[in-house]
Structures are given as structure tokens and as C-alpha cells.
């Protein structure tokens with residue numbers, strides 16, 4: 313599993329809210345190539361509890377191999393058939409929740425978690441039972457297991473197709489009822505018939521492959537599938553209407569989304585060939601079930617074989633289930649021994665990875681960033697957050713921060729630089745110091761939007777060799793006053809800039825003053841009249857107060873005019889120490905900032 317680590321981006325509110333737990337520093341593998349960064353990254357990439365194991369609630373049956381993996385890392389609570397109320401009660405004690413299709417992970421569940429829930433693992437493909445918006449708003453990562461049950465679902469689709477065509481289920485029931493109805497259960501042949509696969513993704517393409525082996529003519533409709541993938545399987549991609557008009561069999565394999573909800577309805581059934589047969593192993597909600605009953609009664613649809621239903625389980629006296637031309641199975645698509653073991657391992661690995669702070673390759677509501685990209689971006693991720701923090705601390709109280717402009721200067725082609733992580737970190741840096749809101753990679757964009765914070769991103773393409781992903785990052789905050797007037801650019805924005813030198817983030821510009829300070833600890837910025845002895849004067853005030861200076865840099869516009877001195881300090885100076893600095897006659901303004 314390709315997974316990368318960037319724990320601070322996935323750490324969740326209870327890290328802050330639950331100080332009683334002691335948190336261990338774990339250096340994610342993606343960062344081990346930056347040994348010089350270790351100390352600073354340790355501060356950022358704080359992950360799971362050392363003495364408090366996380367708790368994973370497994371709310372539906374999961375294969376043993378997956379449970380074993382989970383137990384190596386977490387306390388595992390297997391509680392099946394919980395009511396919504398019980399789930400909401402339990403969830404506040406859980407760091408992760410694993411479900412299949414039978415559990416509704418509603419907004420209420422996220423709200424009830426009190427910020428503790430870090431990850432929801434869907435042990436399967438469809439995530440229509442998880443309220444993704446609520447998950448994102450709560451900064452909770454959702455991961456699924458998208459590959460391990462593909463073949464099982466495709467095989468079940470083929471099982472339904474063949475058994476429907478030969479009335480296997482109905483004939484079996486009649487034999488068991490003591491009947492011998494050889495004339496009633498005459499079936500239809502598959503060879504030479506047209507099968508329309510609706511949704512040519514993982515399952516759809518496996519169904520297509522198998523149906524071709526049965527001698528069927530296979531067409532597919534999928535607005536997003538590449539034509540060459542279809543060609544490779546020997547399948548022609550057609551329009552929705554053409555698929556409906558030409559198919560003898562229609563097999564549904566698209567996800568349930570607002571766009572696919574009730575996509576088979578009275579209107580679309582009317583466009584089908586009379587006597588069409590429908591197979592659904594996708595989701596019940598893609599069919600208007602009442603319209604399907606009407607189409608069955610009218611003979612438009614000769615038969616339907618359904619594994620999934622709008623409401624599961626459907627009511628016993630549902631006219632659809634009871635229809636003699638309907639074959640129904642209880643959502644068995646993924647239920648083979650092999651698929652369930654595979655899914656269990658796939659989801660357990662994803663959930664454990666996410667709890668460790670890794671970015672899962674199967675994240676549904678967060679960007680998936682390959683390990684090698686993450687490793688390269690690591691110091692820039694730190695830089696981005698610190699620039700955000702710096703910029704916002706320069707804003708004078710009372711000015712609302714509404715608009716942040718981020719400029720990425722790079723010699724790399726725009727396609728070569730994924731800025732989503734950097735943007736998330738800048739948002740984190742800007743928002744966290746001025747609010748109680750917790751920001752991570754999952755909820756960064758949402759949180760910015762919700763607070764009315766506009767983030768404009770700009771790329772500057774530099775000449776030269778694109779050895780580093782970025783030359784510098786600049787963060788500007790517009791329409792605000794600054795508590796440090798020298799931080800304002802000529803065009804009236806607070807402006808800070810930084811770059812990575814030898815793997816270490818450096819602060820390199822404030823307003824129009826160039827400085828050069830490694831971004832560690834805290835920072836004192838002073839504007840002074842440029843004159844000899846200033847460094848010594850400030851240095852000895854700090855030294856007398858036992859404040860260790862890590863870096864000092866002076867940026868000036870011209871000799872003996874104004875200069876900005878940036879002083880990196882390891883320890884927080886006391887108010888008295890800061891006052892003494894401010895009292896130096898040549899100091900015109902100063903500000904103390906936490907990095």
C-alpha cells in the first residue's frame with residue numbers, strides 16, 4: 313500500500329482537547345531522508361499515544377486477518393448491530409470506526425464523537441452510507457477498501473445474470489415445494505445477446521470480461537471511463553440512451569451519487585427494449601424501485617436480479633421482492649471468504665496507517681499524495697505552516713483576516729508541483745493562532761471557506777534547474793493593518809517570504825526587508841535606525857535574561873537608514889525583557905512572534 317506520513321496534517325482535535333494522554337513522537341518514514349530536519353519535524357509530526365492505545369470500534373463483521381492486524385496496534389471493540397443511539401454513545405470513546413454497508417455513519421455520529429474520531433474505515437467500496445461532508449467538516453479521514461472485493465462483486469453479477477436467465481432461484485424454490493415445472497422455467501440464452509454495463513469501473517470491467525467469455529456482445533456506458541480501457545476489453549463505450557435502447561441485459565455498476573440516484577425510472581424504462589433483463593449489484597438507490605415494479609408488470613422488464621435495495625433489508629412484503637420475476641440476494645456481492653479476508657486486511661492497514669498519521673492511499677476525503685512527493689515536500693510543508701503563523705501574528709488586533717495570497721516560486725512545471733498540502737498547512741498556520749478551530753488536511757479547505765477566508769494561489773515560473781520543488785513561498789494578507797508596520801509591502805499587504813536551505817525552512821523576507829533566520833523557536837522582529845552596536849545591545853539584553861539567541865539577521869534598505877533585525881530565540885523572553893528591547897532609543901517598533 314502506498315502510504316505517506318504527515319501526521320500533523322491528519323492529527324485531530326482531541327490531540328489538543330485531551331492533554332491527559334501522552335503523545336509519542338513518531339518519525340514517519342517519508343521524512344527519514346531529512347535527518348537534519350528531525351528536531352523540527354518532531355515538533356510537527358506528533359502522533360499516536362504512547363501509553364494510551366487507540367480504540368477501534370468494528371461495527372460490522374470483519375475478517376480475522378484484519379482484526380489481528382488491528383489488535384497489534386489498537387484496542388479493538390467488536391460491537392455489531394448497534395442502534396444509531398448506541399453507536400453515537402460509543403463513538404466518543406473511539407479513535408476509529410470500521411463499518412461495511414450496514415451502518416449509517418451519519419452527521420450525528422461525527423457530532424457525538426466530540427472530536428475524538430480520527431478515521432472511518434469503510435471495509436468495502438461504496439461510501440454512500442458515510443456522511444462525507446460531516447466527516448470532512450469534523451476533520452475525520454474516511455478511507456475505504458476499493459479493490460479487494462471487485463472480483464467477488466463481478467462474480468456475483470455474473471451469478472445473478474446466469475441464474476436469472478435460467479430461472480435457477482425460482483425453479484429451485486418450486487422443486488423444493490414438490491413441483492416439477494419443466495415448461496414454466498424455460499430460460500433465455502446468453503450467447504449473442506447484448507449486455508450493457510452501466511459504470512465501466514473496476515467491477516463493471518470485470519463483469520464485461522466475464523460476459524464476453526459467455527459469448528455476449530458487451531457495450532458499456534460510463535461518462536468518465538477512458539475509451540482505450542474499454543477497447544482493451546473489447547467493449548464499445550456508448551451513450552446512455554444507446555445502451556438502454558440496444559441492451560437485452562443491463563447490469564448496473566456505478567456508485568450511488570446525486571447524479572445516479574434513480575437513474576432507472578419510468579422515463580428511462582420506457583426507452584428500453586421490451587423484455588430487457590436488469591442486474592443490480594451496485595446500489596439499490598440507482599433504481600426507482602416503484603418504477604421497476606411498474607416496468608415488470610408492464611412487461612418492459614422481463615426479469616430483474618437484485619443484490620442491493622434502497623432500504624436494506626427491504627420489507628418482507630415489498631412488491632418488488634415478492635415479484636415472481638425478481639431474484640433477490642441480501643447484498644452478497646462482496647461476501648466471499650476470499651474477498652472478506654482481503655477487504656479486512658486492506659481496511660485494517662488503511663486505518664492503522666491513518667491512526668499513525670499516514671496519508672492513506674485510499675483516502676476518500678483527503679488528497680492522496682505519493683510517498684516520494686511527500687518526502688520531497690516535507691521541509692516546505694513546515695515552511696508553509698510557519699509562514700502562515702508568522703503572517704497572521706503580524707496582523708493588528710481588530711483587522712479581520714479575509715484574504716490570503718500565496719505565491720509559489722518554482723522552476724518546476726506547474727503540473728509537477730502539488731500545492732494541496734502546502735495550501736492546507738498555510739490555512740492551518742493562519743487559522744489556528746487566531747481561533748479554537750482545529751485544522752488538518754481533511755478540513756483545511758472547508759474550514760477556510762467556512763470562515764470566509766479566501767486563499768488565492770499563484771505560481772511564478774522561474775528560470776533555472778528545477779532541482780528543488782520550490783525556490784520560495786510568499787504569503788500575503790490583504791486589507792489588514794499590521795502591528796509591525798515594516799511588514800507591509802509597498803502595495804499595502806502584510807508580506808512574509810521563506811525558503812528551504814539545506815533542508816531547513818528559513819524566513820527570508822518581511823515587507824520589503826530581506827532577513828535570513830532559520831524558522832525555529834520564536835522570533836523577535838525590530839525595526840531600528842541602522843547604526844553600529846545594535847546587535848550587541850539587543851543581544852546582551854537577551855543574554856542577561858538567559859534567552860538563547862539561535863540566529864540574527866539584519867535587513868536594511870540603505871546604510872544608516874531603517875533596518876529590520878530578525879532575532880531567532882530558543883526561549884520565550886519575559887515581558888520585562890521585551891520592554892527593555894522596546895526601550896532602546898533606536899528601536900522604532902518591534903514584535904515578538906511564535907513560530
Ligand SMILES: NC(=O)C1=CN([C@@H]2O[C@H](COP(=O)(O)OP(=O)(O)OC[C@H]3O[C@@H](n4cnc5c(N)ncnc54)[C@H](O)[C@@H]3O)[C@@H](O)[C@H]2O)C=CC1
Pocket residue numbers: 437438439458461462465510511512513514515516533534535536537565566567568571572593594595619620643644645646647
Ligand atoms: N453488491 C456489493 O456487495 C458490492 C457493490 N459494489 C458497488 O459497485 C459499484 C461499483 O464499484 P467499483 O467498480 O468498485 O467502483 P469504481 O469506482 O471502480 O467504478 C464506478 C464507475 O462508475 C462510473 N460512473 C460514475 N457515474 C456514472 C454515471 N452517471 N453513469 C455511468 N457510470 C458512472 C465511474 O466513472 C466509474 O468508472 C459501487 O456502487 C459499489 O458500491 C461494489 C462491491 C460490492
Ligand SMILES: O=C(O)C(=O)COP(=O)(O)O
Pocket residue numbers: 412413414435436437438439461643644645646647
Ligand atoms: O463494497 C461495497 O460497495 C459493497 O457493497 C459491499 O458491501 P458489504 O461490505 O458487503 O456490506
